[in-house]
Amino acid sequence: MIRFLAKRLAQAAVVLLLVSVIVFVLLHLLPGGPARAILGVKATPEAVAHFNHQQGYDRSLPQQYVMYLGRLLTGDLGASYKLNQSVTSLLGERLPKSALLAGLSIALAAALAVPLGVLQAVRRGGAADHLLTGAAFLAYATPVFFLGLVLILVFSQQLQIFPAEAPQADTVGGLLADAPALVLPVVTTALGIIAAFSRYMRSAVLDNLEEDYVRTARAKGQSNARVMARHVLRNALIPLATLLGLYLPTLFSGLLVVESMFNYPGMGLLFWNAAQGSDFPVLLGVTLVVGVATVLGSLITDIAYAVLDPRIRSVS
């Protein structure tokens, strides 16, 4: 298991290095460079030259990358051109907020998707199954921005139950203290995930219900609930665990839209603004963090697999 983990971590490091190279090169190939965007149209040529020199843009690309990598190894991700903060502090500030939003959304999605998936599988072909299947397809096909907009119109502007803006506190505790303001962003993020997860759950439960060991368990006289909880659910959760790990990058792109829509000060918004403002250090920093999250996600998936499935554990 340790060797397996070490091997996976080494692979992850290579992947992250490649990600950093690709993103770095792509960013620096953009025409014009960031100086004018940062300094504005009134900047003098001297100011532009000074900025380019300060940031090392007057050096060759490989030199710039080596410098960047050197700083990266010491934990220095540089400073934002626009936000008057170091990238590290920005990430430290925004990452927990996005993690909170993602965590709450996934928790809500899991809490609803698992029972819904089971319900659909158990009542396969029934009215509830058809209705939930239709609802899941509708939710899955609805673009996040449209869904968010509708939720805002209904619950914020019409019914005035929840605010249209996410909480703006600086800390996770402060965000949680303003729980009503979290409802719409969390629901907007979660709905698509619920749809996807419940579909996976439904087919996984159906697959497992056909298995021999379920028939054996039933033949032994175990109750339906016990069979479902002890045998079916445990095995059905394996593909869901895989999905969860692989869902992280997708979730980030969803968060980007949700955070922009609800003015939620998380990573997605940070990335969006950095892209709008040619804030290269922030773009690189966020990309690396998302890369790490993706790699970690697949690592967690493998571990979860091993925990959930004894056969995989024995192979490892």
Added chain:
Amino acid sequence: MGPRSTRRRGPVHALLGALAALLLGAATLTGCGPEDGAVTSLGTTGGTRVEGGTATMALPPAATPNWIFPIGTAGYLASYNNAVQDLLYPPLYTAEKEGAGLTMDSPRNLAEQPRYSDRNTTVTIALKKGYRWSDGTPVTSRDVEFWYDLIKHDKEEWAGYSPGLLPDNVKKFEVLDDHTFRLRLDRPYNPAWFTGNQLQDFTPLPKHAWNPHDENPKKVFARLLEHAGKLSEFATDPLWKTVSGPWRIEKWTTSGQVSLIPNKQYGGPDTPHLDRVVLKPFTTADSEFNVLRAGGVDYGYIPPSVTARSASFEKLGYRVDPWEGWAITYIVLNFNHPTAGPLLRQTYLRRALQHLIDQRAISDVVWHGSAEPTRGPVPAGQLDRDPFPYDPKKAEALLTAHGWQRTDGRLRCARPGTGPDRCGKDITAGQPLRLELLSQSGSTETSNTVQEIKSALEKAGITLDIRQQPLNTVLGTTVPCKTTEPVCSAWQLGFFGTQGSWYFPTVASGESLFATGAPSNMGNWSDPKADELIRKTEYSDDPSAMRDYARYTADQVPVLWTPNPAYQVSVIRNDLRGIDQNPTLSLAPQDWYFVKKGGTGR
């Protein structure tokens, strides 16, 4: 049975409820919100004032205040930073709207009007008495000198520095007494220009609090920059607690939300009426729009495209008021482009192109009335005529008279050469009249504007290829260049004017924009006569200098003038009054107040 059936129906019912809500939402996508609380619009002033209250203002997308030190360094000169700084550390002079122009004679000024002498080489400034820092210390000439010393010794660090201008043009700063100082200038200057474009920067800074031990300015500047780099401490750092303006900081979050409360020690005439002003950053216009419709901000903005539906906001209890900027908007022409340069260097051709831009129609239709035609190199109200109104016939006549003929619907040069009836130097026989416009993307109005221009040019036989790129790419590409440089081949025409291409200082002069070699002369235009007229606006006190420069430059069409959009289409609660939207984009929330609404205050 009961519980079981309930369990079975529960999700179905919940789902039906959710679906009904979603459908209701979808159905009301174009509807209006609640109307309670709306008051009759009485305009921007008037009503029975209620002291106190909190006003929340939405900042434009991605406008996150992040710099408190009144000397901006690279990247921190944005208008929203200046607006906040000026409320804490007001400059000596504040420009305010007066008719079609601006005046520097505001009652808010910390100083009396400057006195020019010695053939306009000396300026004497007397500070008004009564202004004091929040710790009770009077504001003195030494505080202004402190600011001047900082920018003089660290001018390369100051983002507002332009070679030859401040502080280079001040030979000597003399403190005459606590309330009077004198500047010895390096040459005579036009008093209006110097007051408007140089003295507007002068800002007293609290020397007693920021440099109590009289340290070397360079050392102090470095220390102040270090403090200014700690965004998370803006609200708590004792350094920033000593202010002279009508407001002080209550809160400044790292996400850029700024909360201001009145400075009780303020000695100026414009003391605040509100208890608090919150400047709320929004990262996208969409999120701001959603919060605005839900009543989450008192003073926000809407996209120009929504202006047509302003009635729905009026029903919600808001008034819609475009915020006109002290700006012009234009398409930059790259005179040094290897192939398009020879075409663009022909004055007749630029004039013909200008005649093909229907600014009035674009302003009314595309911008829904939230833009005004640009007539020349100064804000529209400063020019008494439009030298090139929309007139396709005149455009055609100009082109035909200079040897262009239609072949297969496209104009081609039929008479090459340099005579008065010829196409012009370096234009070859049979060369088509084809240009490429690099325009900023991300704005429906801008896209429609350039498409409208393309359509008008196509009708006249001119091909205009449009390439849209993000604003930053456009800004990074449309830079002053030499013909031999690769970047010069990367663009022929450039547009970055969704919120106005150029915001002027108080005096709309052209030394930074249209003078030969000026830092923001992106198109590399060069005209000796224009240079001479620009110099006159800077140095001579002839009152006709600005008019002559504006008329001549407008006639030369160094860029293609296009409609100048409002800085933003503001939407303001009807019961929030006293908001006079300053074209220089400064804020004066000390003038704002709430009025009684239905017999109750806020």
